[in-house]
Amino acid sequence: MDIQTTQTTPANPATPATSQDIQHGVQVLLGRNRSFAATDARQQATPLPFVPRELAYVITCIDPRVDPGQILGVGIGDAIVARSVGGRVNDAVINDMAWISYLKETIAPDEPFFEVAVIHHTDCGSALMADDRLRTGFAERNHLDATARDALLDVAVTDPHTTVRHDVERLLASPDISPRIRVSGHVYDVTTGLVTTIAPATNRQQD
16 A cells, blocks of 8 residues: 555544454464564673664654565574664664663773664655645644744655655754764565665764
């Protein structure tokens, strides 16, 4: 399904999900946890969580089609993973990275730094924030003023090749992020399953 071309008229399913359906879904996941706990997989994690095995820090979308464990083969302990709507680099993402990099520099200064990979994707649901009617309706429901409403447009990933470059530049420009951290930008194609590098890894030039 192409999210960006889907009509924005609210759906009216004949058989809407019930609370029992939702609880069943969570119970399935909890059952899988029991299976996981019966293995020794958790023991494969690195001793320092801010020094992942593959020295990778992945920032990507919350979309369930964009699971780093599947599209990148990220296993437990391999990478730090942050997910946001659209995979956008917002203040919370920057603050988290600043904290983790501080821990790395303070507790494990001799360990190598991770590389940050920002990954946006095609057919992103965040593109619906570019729909004036949906954006206005959301703002009204959540009592957002005009400034906050218009700011939602900046979150929309209508062209992932452009937005991922913007977010790489935002990270590199942040004074809160160590200049030793290299940042790269990529686009995941939900149709082909391939990840393409758009912005090669680089770090901020120190003054």
